[in-house]
Amino acid sequence: MSKTILITGAAKRIGKEIALTFSDMGWNIIIHYNSSKKDAEDLQSILNSANPNSAKIIQANLDIQEDVERLIHASKSFFSRIDVLVNNASAFYPTPIKNASTDDWDKLIGSNLKGPLFLIKGLHEMIASVNGSIINITDTNLTKGVADFSVYTAAKGGLQSITKGLARELAPNINVNAVAPGAMLEPPDVTWSDEKKASVIKNIPLKRMGSEKDIANTVKFLVNAKYITGQTIKVDGGRSLL
Numbered sequence: 001m002s003k004t005i006l007i008t009g010a011a012k013r014i015g016k017e018i019a020l021t022f023s024d025m026g027w028n029i030i031i032h033y034n035s036s037k038k039d040a041e042d043l044q045s046i047l048n049s050a051n052p053n054s055a056k057i058i059q060a061n062l063d064i065q066e067d068v069e070r071l072i073h074a075s076k077s078f079f080s081r082i083d084v085l086v087n088n089a090s091a092f093y094p095t096p097i098k099n100a101s102t103d104d105w106d107k108l109i110g111s112n113l114k115g116p117l118f119l120i121k122g123l124h125e126m127i128a129s130v131n132g133s134i135i136n137i138t139d140t141n142l143t144k145g146v147a148d149f150s151v152y153t154a155a156k157g158g159l160q161s162i163t164k165g166l167a168r169e170l171a172p173n174i175n176v177n178a179v180a181p182g183a184m185l186e187p188p189d190v191t192w193s194d195e196k197k198a199s200v201i202k203n204i205p206l207k208r209m210g211s212e213k214d215i216a217n218t219v220k221f222l223v224n225a226k227y228i229t230g231q232t233i234k235v236d237g238g239r240s241l242l
């Protein structure tokens with residue numbers, strides 16, 4: 001029976017690369033998306049061509065609790081098992097404190113912290129039954145603080161924190177870890193100038209931006225690393241060392 005991975009925010013970018021990586025290993029893939037329906041359908045076609053009937057898609061806005069419950073229910077019904085949950089979906093935008101609103105709080109906490117926590121609540125028994133893994137995608141920039149991003153970093157910091165607590169609570173049947181990317185891709189719908197890229201790369205010891213594959217490979221590593229739990233792996237080219 002093929003193993004199954006549920007990846008949130010999987011229609012594009014890093015989530016899509018994780019889906020392609022696990023499809024290459026013959027896994028079933030549950031592709032969650034919110035607004036990128038066409039990208040999700042295109043990815044589903046690619047995965048089903050490679051491994052017939054291996055990919056399902058499901059829409060849900062993680063800010064909305066009923067959507068999270070529907071995502072849990074559908075995910076349980078697609079295949080007979082769920083081995084891995086990757087909490088990858090994320091809203092990301094600045095909230096300078098003078099303008100930060102409760103709406104921003106709900107949006108950034110919803111996709112980055114509240115949605116992931118309630119997904120884990122709804123799916124952990126199924127994941128535990130196959131001694132599976134939960135991987136939360138956080139951010140390397142949490143320790144030093146990021147001006148104008150206090151709500152986003154609060155959400156990702158919360159996700160990193162529950163990674164540790166749930167690693168204890170769900171042991172020994174589930175490994176819970178986090179992957180903290182550094183500068184991998186430009187933010188969605190943003191194109192950086194050459195100067196901006198150069199200024200980002202200047203602060204990265206390995207002298208390049210990361211790629212989707214760097215994250216997907218780390219997720220794959222953690223899924224196979226059954227004696228690691230409660231840890232965060234920074235995939236940031238050494239940026240956090242400076």
Ligand SMILES: NC(=O)c1ccc[n+]([C@@H]2O[C@H](COP(=O)([O-])OP(=O)(O)OC[C@H]3O[C@@H](n4cnc5c(N)ncnc54)[C@H](OP(=O)(O)O)[C@@H]3O)[C@@H](O)[C@H]2O)c1
Nearest residue numbers: 009013014033034035036061062088089090091111184185
């Ligand atoms: N890219 C980087 O350099 C970088 C750096 C640090 C950390 N990270 C983290 O790595 C992960 C992947 O990064 P990425 O750049 O590939 O992410 P992304 O493209 O910014 O977002 C991934 C997906 O999240 C989904 N999403 C956003 N709000 C949602 C909501 N309310 N409900 C459900 N889904 C929602 C979107 O799905 P739809 O398109 O379907 O709406 C989006 O495609 C994220 O957790 C991100 O915070 C990335």
